[in-house]
C-alpha cells in the first residue's frame with residue numbers, strides 16, 4: 001500500500017488518542033480555566049490501576065472500567081481537594097499546583113508498582129490486518145481506538161447539547177456568577193467536570209499503553225501532543241480537541257515517516273510554538289464564542 | 293398559584309466594604325409582601341452592592357438580611373434563589389453563548405419539574421411575545437430591549453416571589469423603559485410579586501413603586517412612600533444630578 005496512505009491511517013489512529021487527552025484538558029479548562037499539566041500523569045496512574053485489576057481478575061474489561069471509574073474519582077478529588085483552593089488566585093498558582101501533582105504521581109506510582117517498563121494488554125490484536133490477502137496498516141485495536149474515542153465524543157456532545165446537566169455545565173463555564181444566580185450549583189459542576197475530564201484522560205492512557213507500554217512517565221510526550229492539539233482546537237471546544245488531535249496525529253505521522261521518528265517530539269513543539277505565535281486563540285474558536 | 297403569603301424581606305444595618313473601602317454603610321429596609329420598593333441613587337451610591345449582598349454574591353461586613361423567618365446572610369446565591377428570590381443583575385446578565393430558550397430553561401432546571409417547565413416557558417413567551425419569535429436564536433442576537441425582556445423573563449422562570457432588579461431601564465429607549473416598568477407593575481398586581489427596583493431613572497421607578505429609598509455614598513438619605521418622594525423633586529435632583 002501507498003506509504004502516504006499508511007502514514008495517514010496510523011496518524012489518524014494516534015490522533016484519536018491525542019484527541020482523548022486534549023478533550024480532558026479542554027473539559028478542565030472549560031470548567032476551571034486551569035491547564036492541568038498532571039492530566040497525563042493521572043492517566044498513567046489510572047492505567048496502573050487497570051493493570052492491577054486486570055492481573056487480579058484476568059478480565060481486560062474489568063481493568064478498563066476500573067481505570068475510567070478511578071479517573072472520575074481522582075479528577076473529582078483533585079478539583080475538590082486541591083485545585084479548589086487556588087481557583088480564585090493567580091493562574092500561576094494553579095499551574096504550579098498541577099505541576100506538583102504531576103511530580104507527586106510520577107514519584108508515588110513507582111513506589112507502589114515499581115518503575116520498570118511493563119507491557120499492557122489490548123482487548124483486540126495490535127497487529128496490522130490482512131483483508132483478502134491485502135496488507136492494511138491498521139490493527140483491530142486501532143479501529144477500537146477510533147471507535148471508542150468517537151463514542152466518547154458523541155456522548156459528550158449529547159450531554160452538552162441535549163441534557164439539563166450539560167446546559168448547566170455550559171452555563172457554569174460561560175458565566176459562573178450568572179449561573180449561580182439561576183440556581184446552578186457551580187461548585188459541584190466543577191468537581192464533576194474534572195471527574196469527567198479525567199475519565200477521558202484515563203481512556204487515553206488505556207489506549208496508549210498496549211503499543212507504547214506502561215511506565216511512570218509514559219504519558220509525558222502524549223501530554224505535550226494532547227496539549228498542542230487542545231490549543232490548536234481553541235482549548236474551549238471538544239470538537240476542536242478532536243480536530244486538533246487528528247491534525248496532530250497526522251502531522252507527527254508525516255514528520256516521523258518522512259523526516260525520521262526522532263523528530264516527532266521536536267515537531268510537536270514546533271507546531272505548538274507556531275500556533276501560540278500565529279493564533280493563540282486556536283484555529284477553531286470564533287472570537288464571539290469566547291467567554292466575556 | 294400556590295404562594296406562601298406574607299414573606300417579607302428585611303435588611304438590617306447592612307454594611308459592605310471592598311478591600312477596606314465602605315460601599316454600603318448600615319443600610320436598612322423592608323420589602324413587605326406584594327409591594328415594589330425603589331432604590332434610587334447616583335452612580336457609586338451602593339445600589340448594586342445592596343442588591344448583590346441580598347442575592348448572596350457579596351458577603352456583608354456587618355448586618356443581616358432575612359426573608360420570612362430565614363436568615364439569608366452567609367447563604368450562597370444558588371441557595372437563595374431556591375427560597376424564591378430572583379435577581380436580575382445590571383445589564384441583564386443574559387448568557388450570550390446560549391440560546392434564548394436555553395437561558396430560560398436554565399433558570400428552571402433546579403425545580404426538576406418538566407410539566408411546569410413548559411408552563412413557565414409559555415408564560416414568559418406570552419408576557420414578552422418578541423422572545424417567542426427569537427426562541428431558538430443565540431441570546432447574542434437580541435436587541436437591548438429584548439435582552440432585558442429575556443433577563444426579566446428568566447428571573448420569572450424560577451417562580452420567584454421576590455424580584456431584585458438592578459437598573460432594568462439602563463441604556464434602553466423610552467418606549468422600552470415604559471414597557472418594562474408596566475410589566476413590573478403588572479407582575480406585582482397579577483402575580484402578587486414583590487420587587488426591589490434599583491434605578492437611576494427616578495421618575496419611571498417612582499411612578500410604579502410603593503416605597504422608595506434614596507442612597508448616596510452607601511448611606512440612606514431618604515426613605516419614604518414613593519408618592520411622597522416623587523413630589524420632593526429638589527431632593528432627588530440634588531442627589532441624582534438632574
Ligand SMILES: Nc1ncnc2c1ncn2[C@@H]1O[C@H](COP(=O)(O)OP(=O)(O)O)[C@@H](O)[C@H]1O
Nearest residue numbers: 310314315333334335336337338339340341342
Ligand atoms: N468589586 C468591587 N471592588 C471594589 N470596589 C467596588 C466593587 N464594586 C463596587 N465598588 C465600589 O463600591 C461603590 C458602590 O458601587 P455600586 O454598588 O456598584 O454602586 P451603584 O450600583 O449605586 O452605582 C463604588 O464606589 C464602587 O466603586
Ligand SMILES: [Mg+2]
Nearest residue numbers: 339340341382
Ligand atoms: Mg450599579
